[in-house]
Amino acid sequence: MQLKRYQFRPGLWPSLATLVMLPILLALGFWQLDRADQKAAMQAEFSARYDQPAVALAEAIGHQDADDLRWREVTLTGHFSEPHYLLDNQVFQGDPGYRLYSPLQLAAADGAVLVERDWLPLGADRSQVPQFDTPGGRVELSGRVVPAPATGIMLAEHRIEPLATQLFRVQRIKPAELARHSDLELLPYVVRLHDAAHAEDDQAAALGGFGRERHLGYAFQWFALAATLLLIYLIVNLKKRPTDND
Known part of the structure; x- marks a missing residue:
């Protein structure tokens, strides 16, 4: 292939490197496009469910899958049980603290659901036990079904740390794990009460997430790298044609 004073003479090693790297860069770009489509579908699902009217959780359990209830507004009736859990390393309005989770035994259905009740300040130091009140007897609540809060990478086995009688500090909220710890039949999601500290941020946080x-x-970056690789490959392998005066 010749271009006026230049000819394209691909070398072995640049060609091999390009043949290896180019498909990888393109695959990463298309993978990010696919992830973007998935997130768009999740966002549409969230928006559709967020504004739907509230349903009674005890009635919805038998008719809807856990995934179908995510982000739905629900009402629930029952009584608080033990133990209580404090999710560690939670910041609210710039202050460190905990999110408080308590199991609620449902009155009109078998099992219980973890309820995110509020945010509690850390106190003077980590040895201080936060104080909170738990309503006794039958309660009627409203909230929203939310995914269990995401946590970072756990570098060691998760330790459920006792702080007081029936009060534990945890580094993650996993209903299945806490069900084994508490011997309760917990539903596989969390209900965040409307008056919990983070409740007003649900919509913004979810849409942003x-x-x-x-x-x-990211897709643009991978495709740009692929284009740059091709450009470098062409430039490196374009050789000036010899002339009669050379």
């Missing part, structure tokens, strides 16, 4: 635009940005 889907991150479709971020994946589109």
